[in-house]
Amino acid sequence: MSHSISRRTFTRLAFLPLAAFALPLSQSFGEEPAPAAPRFWCEFLPGDQKGVRLMKDGQPVWEFHLDGPERKPFIAPLCLPDGRNVANLRPKDHVWHLGVWFSWKYLNGVNYWEPNQGGETLVKHADIQIDGASAKAEIQMIYRDSKAPEETVLSETRNVIFGAPDESGTYEIEFRHAFTAGSKDVELDRTPPHPKGGGYAGLGIRLTNETSQMTVRCENGETEMLKIREKPASWIEYRDEKTGNGLKLTVLEGPADGCFYAQSSPTYCFINPCPVMHHTLTIPAGETLKLAYRIRVGK
Numbered sequence: 001m002s003h004s005i006s007r008r009t010f011t012r013l014a015f016l017p018l019a020a021f022a023l024p025l026s027q028s029f030g031e032e033p034a035p036a037a038p039r040f041w042c043e044f045l046p047g048d049q050k051g052v053r054l055m056k057d058g059q060p061v062w063e064f065h066l067d068g069p070e071r072k073p074f075i076a077p078l079c080l081p082d083g084r085n086v087a088n089l090r091p092k093d094h095v096w097h098l099g100v101w102f103s104w105k106y107l108n109g110v111n112y113w114e115p116n117q118g119g120e121t122l123v124k125h126a127d128i129q130i131d132g133a134s135a136k137a138e139i140q141m142i143y144r145d146s147k148a149p150e151e152t153v154l155s156e157t158r159n160v161i162f163g164a165p166d167e168s169g170t171y172e173i174e175f176r177h178a179f180t181a182g183s184k185d186v187e188l189d190r191t192p193p194h195p196k197g198g199g200y201a202g203l204g205i206r207l208t209n210e211t212s213q214m215t216v217r218c219e220n221g222e223t224e225m226l227k228i229r230e231k232p233a234s235w236i237e238y239r240d241e242k243t244g245n246g247l248k249l250t251v252l253e254g255p256a257d258g259c260f261y262a263q264s265s266p267t268y269c270f271i272n273p274c275p276v277m278h279h280t281l282t283i284p285a286g287e288t289l290k291l292a293y294r295i296r297v298g299k
Contacts, residue, residue, distance in 0.1 A: 006127045040061070041133055042133055080243075080245040081299070106187075106190065119143065123140070125140040137160045137162075139160070151182065153184075154283070176291075177290065179288060179291075193277065200272045205272070206270050207247075212269050247295060250295075
């Protein structure tokens with residue numbers, strides 16, 4: 001199945017008053033100039049790769065990929081302002097975990113989470129716009145059963161908005177999803193929660209093992225996985241108390257009773273705001289479900 005990706009770049013010119021070029025009164029010609037602030041810019045991925053990335057002084061801060069072998073858009077790396085990457089891409093224990101990505105678990109009983117289980121996720125079209133250190137991707141996707149590839153089970157319009165970093169290097173990424181059922185109702189389901197896991201579907205963030213040293217805070221006041229997932233919450237964060245850097249995930253739109261799967265251990269760190277944690281959801285034929293999230297990386 002063919003797909004297309006279009007690219008657009010916008011450039012903004014800033015005109016400064018002449019006074020902006022005057023030397024500060026406290027600076028003499030003999031002093032060393034103050035170091036320049038870190039330079040950020042967005043650019044398209046190099047070579048044949050399809051996607052966009054944010055650069056800081058020549059090094060990637062984040063990369064958004066559209067054409068991985070899993071055919072699911074993902075973000076990796078995802079770096080804190082101090083340069084540490086927190087996105088774990090294709091770890092050996094779950095090679096289908098793609099840093100930051102979105103995947104349903106079951107649609108009408110068919111598995112879309114693990115590879116080669118019958119469910120297929122396809123990007124049909126993507127339009128990427130770059131404006132300095134910010135970017136936006138609008139993506140058209142379909143979900144289908146490999147046993148009936150001519151039928152679209154679910155279609156999706158996804159907007160991913162990458163905000164420019166502030167002076168501290170902190171930045172935000174916003175995801176807006178609109179899922180429309182095809183000619184039949186679509187039941188969204190998950191593996192039921194159990195003591196060791198389960199209860200996951202939707203936006204996933206597989207974190208590097210080093211983030212297990214961070215402090216976990218959740219809106220519902222809980223800090224341990226089995227308790228966090230029992231109470232609805234709209235945000236959760238993992239934060240390094242020494243530097244103040246971390247990651248905060250906020251649910252902007254979704255079911256009111258949505259809960260977080262949030263695990264933090266030396267060998268497994270994973271966050272998932274699951275809209276079907278404790279029960280299934282059904283999208284009636286032709287109707288639309290909207291979900292939205294924001295990830296804040298840094299302070």
